[in-house]
Amino acid sequence: MTGQRLQTAAGPVIIENFHPELNAGRYPVKREVGDPLEVEADIFRDGHDAISAVLKYRLKGRRKWLEAPMRHVVNDRWQGTATLTENARYEYTVEAWPDEYATWAHDVGKKLDAGQDVTLEAEEGRMLVEATFAKTEDPSLQTVLIQTKVAPTEERMQVLRDAAVVELMTKNVDRSVATTYPTREVVVDRVRARFAAWYEMFQRSQGTEPGRSATFRECEARLPEIADLGFDVVYILPPHPIGRSHRKGPNNTLNAGPDDPGSPYAIGSEEGGHRTIHPELGTLDDFRHFVGAVEEHGMEVALDFAIQCSPDHPYIKEHPDWFKWRPDGTIKYAENPPKKYQDIVNVDFYTDDWPNLWREWRDVILFWVEQGVKIFRVDNPHTKSFGFWEWCIKEVQKDHPEVIFLAEAFTRPKVMKNLAKLGFTQSYTYFTWRHEKWEFTEYLEELTQGEPREYMRPNFFPSTPDINPYILHSGKRGTFMMRLFLAATLSSVYGMYNGYELLEHVPVPGKEELLNSEKYEYKVRNWDAPGNIKPYVKRINRLRRENVALQELTNLAFHPANSDHILFYGKRTGENAVFCAVNLDPDVAHDTHVQFPLWELGISEDEEYVVEELVSGRELYTRGSWFWVRLVPEENPAEMFRLRRI
Numbered sequence: 001m002t003g004q005r006l007q008t009a010a011g012p013v014i015i016e017n018f019h020p021e022l023n024a025g026r027y028p029v030k031r032e033v034g035d036p037l038e039v040e041a042d043i044f045r046d047g048h049d050a051i052s053a054v055l056k057y058r059l060k061g062r063r064k065w066l067e068a069p070m071r072h073v074v075n076d077r078w079q080g081t082a083t084l085t086e087n088a089r090y091e092y093t094v095e096a097w098p099d100e101y102a103t104w105a106h107d108v109g110k111k112l113d114a115g116q117d118v119t120l121e122a123e124e125g126r127m128l129v130e131a132t133f134a135k136t137e138d139p140s141l142q143t144v145l146i147q148t149k150v151a152p153t154e155e156r157m158q159v160l161r162d163a164a165v166v167e168l169m170t171k172n173v174d175r176s177v178a179t180t181y182p183t184r185e186v187v188v189d190r191v192r193a194r195f196a197a198w199y200e201m202f203q204r205s206q207g208t209e210p211g212r213s214a215t216f217r218e219c220e221a222r223l224p225e226i227a228d229l230g231f232d233v234v235y236i237l238p239p240h241p242i243g244r245s246h247r248k249g250p251n252n253t254l255n256a257g258p259d260d261p262g263s264p265y266a267i268g269s270e271e272g273g274h275r276t277i278h279p280e281l282g283t284l285d286d287f288r289h290f291v292g293a294v295e296e297h298g299m300e301v302a303l304d305f306a307i308q309c310s311p312d313h314p315y316i317k318e319h320p321d322w323f324k325w326r327p328d329g330t331i332k333y334a335e336n337p338p339k340k341y342q343d344i345v346n347v348d349f350y351t352d353d354w355p356n357l358w359r360e361w362r363d364v365i366l367f368w369v370e371q372g373v374k375i376f377r378v379d380n381p382h383t384k385s386f387g388f389w390e391w392c393i394k395e396v397q398k399d400h401p402e403v404i405f406l407a408e409a410f411t412r413p414k415v416m417k418n419l420a421k422l423g424f425t426q427s428y429t430y431f432t433w434r435h436e437k438w439e440f441t442e443y444l445e446e447l448t449q450g451e452p453r454e455y456m457r458p459n460f461f462p463s464t465p466d467i468n469p470y471i472l473h474s475g476k477r478g479t480f481m482m483r484l485f486l487a488a489t490l491s492s493v494y495g496m497y498n499g500y501e502l503l504e505h506v507p508v509p510g511k512e513e514l515l516n517s518e519k520y521e522y523k524v525r526n527w528d529a530p531g532n533i534k535p536y537v538k539r540i541n542r543l544r545r546e547n548v549a550l551q552e553l554t555n556l557a558f559h560p561a562n563s564d565h566i567l568f569y570g571k572r573t574g575e576n577a578v579f580c581a582v583n584l585d586p587d588v589a590h591d592t593h594v595q596f597p598l599w600e601l602g603i604s605e606d607e608e609y610v611v612e613e614l615v616s617g618r619e620l621y622t623r624g625s626w627f628w629v630r631l632v633p634e635e636n637p638a639e640m641f642r643l644r645r646i
Contacts, residue, residue: 013051013096013179017042020454021184027421028089028185029454032194037082037186043096044076050102052170055080057092060185070094084188087401091185097178101128101169105161112157122148122156129160129169136172144168187397192232192375193404193425194457195551197488197541198302198495199231202465203239203281204261205498205523212522213261213280216290225527227297229534230541234294235302235377235495237465238264239287241271241278243310246333246342250521251508254342263519265306265379266343268313274364284371291372302375302406303368307361307384308334308344316345322357324348349385362392365403369396375404381419382409393423406459410467420456426493431460431486432469437567437584441558444490444569448556457553460487460494468507468514471586475505478633479586481536485638488540489580490569492553499525501534543614543640549573563592566631570597577601578614582638583631591630598625601643610644621646 018041020029031037039055053070070080084090108121126148133141144165148156159165206222207214216239226234242262249256256262261280271279277287291301309315311331315322323345324332334341351357365376381389396403407424409416420427429447434440447458462483463472471479480503487494499518502525506515516523528534544550549571561568561581565588570579577600583590603609611620611627616636631637 013045015181043078050099052099053096057082060089093183095180125160195492196232198233200235200497205518216282216286220293223297237304240267241269243312245311266310268310303373305376306379377406382411390422426457426459429458453554460491478637482637549576549578560595565590568594579641589632593626612642614640
C-alpha cells in the first residue's frame, strides 16, 4: 500500500460502552426540565497521545450543536454533563479526537521536570500554534505568536504551556479525524412527569343526590378540598356516553335495570363517542369550565383514555372494518378469560384500514388537548399495537411536548418496560402487590438503580377502581396509612383513588374487587365520614412538597434495619435528606434499631444531633448512627426523619 494512508472507518479514537442509551439507541432515555444529562463513555486510542472529547447536544431538528467538555475520570472512562432546559426532545452524542498540542504540553512538562533542554520543543510548540492560526486566524493565537517570536526558551515555555493557551488550542484543534458516536435521543418532560400526587375522581360520584350522576359543575365543588389535601392532578374516568347493549348492572351483573348507569369504559352510544361528553355530566363547555376550575386551584386534569367501544358506538356503523366479527356475524366483544366484557368491543389495530384508524385515535387525543387536557391515563395500552403507541405519542408530543401519558398496564414485566421505552411517560407497576421487605427492596432497586431508571417512571397507586388488594380488606386505618405512606415516599409520583381516604374496603368475597363498585352504579359519599384519614393524607403531601428529596425517584437508598418487618430507606437531594421507617406488618407493633448513614451527612458517631420526626413533629437529641424506632400499626405505622446538626 505504498503511497497510501491506511484509514479505518472508526478513526484513530475509539468510543465504546456509551451511557446512557437504550437498546443500542433504539429508544430515547428520559429526563425532566432542569435535569443534568450525564454522559459517560470509554474513550481511548493507540499509543499515549492525548485525547480531547466533548458532549454534543441540541434540540432535535436544530442544526447547531451545543458542547460541554468531557473529562477523564479513570481507566479511559470519560464523563460530561449538559443541562436540559426545555420541555422537548434532544439529540446528544460524544465526539473525540487526538489533541496534538495537549500531547506536546504533557510531554514537554515531563522533560522540564527531568531538567532536559527543551529549546527544540519550544519551537515545535510555537509551530503548532502557527499552523492552527493559519487555519483559524484566531487573533488570540496571533498574540501568542507575537509573544513567543523572539523570546528566550524559558519565556516561550511559560507562554506556550499556560493553561489558557492550552485551552485556546483545544478550542481551535483540527477535528477532521474526530470520531463521533452515533446520535442518541433524550425526551425531556416537564417536572410534573416525575413529581406529582394524583387524586382519582370518579366524576359521577361527586354529587349529593342518590340515584343520579353528578355534573361537572358539581364536581367543581370538591376541588377546594382536593387541592387542600395537597394533590396536583385530578384524574377523571372516561366522561363519554355509555352504551346500552349488554350494559352491566350492580357488581358487574348482566341484568342492568333501566336506571343503572353502566360502566364508563363501555364508551359510545347514539349520543356520541370519544369526542362527546355524557349528557348526565353536562356539556363540552361544562367540561372546559371544569378544566379551568381545576387549574385555578393549582392542579390539572388527567383524562382516562380508553381505546374501546360499546356495541353502540358510532364507529361500528361508520367503520365496521375496524372491528373483529365472529362467524355468526356478531361482533367480537372483549375477553380476558375467564373474565368477559360483553359491554365492550376492542378495536383491530391490524385492520387493512389501519392508517385511518391510527390517525383517528391520534386526532381524538388532540381533540382533548384542545380542550385543555395535558395528561392522559391510558387504559390497557398493552392490548393495543406497540407500533401505534410509538407513532402516536411522538405525533402528539411533536407539537405538544407538555403532554404526559400514563400506561395502565398490569402485565408482564417486559411488556410494561417496552411501553415505557417506546414513549409512555409514566407506568403503573407491581407496587400494589408488594408486601414483604425483600420484595420492596428488590423491586425498587430495579426501578431506581437498574436500567429502568433511564426510561420508566413508576406511578404508585395503593388501590384502583379495579383493584382492592387483599391487604386492605380488613379496613384497618393503620394499614391504609401505611400503604399510602409507602406509595408517596418510595416513588416521587403516586395516586390515590377517591374513597381511599374513607377507608373503603369491603370486597367481593374472595376477589380483589370492591363490593358495590361505583363502576356500575351511582354513589354518594360523606367525604367527612368519621374515621377518615384526610389529615394524614394532607400531612404526607405537605411533607412531599417541603422536602425536595421526596420529589426525586432515583435518589432512593435502602438502609439497615434489624427487623424483617421494618423497611428503612432514605432520599437525599443536595442538603435535604429524609429517612423513612415503615412497619410492613398491618397487625402487630414492631421495634428495632435502624441505621442513619451519618458518614454521608458529615456527622461523626460521637457528635450529638437532632432527629426530627416529621409526621408527628416531635424532636429527639441523640448520638451515633443507630436509632431505635417503635412502629404501632394503628398509631404510627410509619415515621419520617430529618437530621439536624446542633
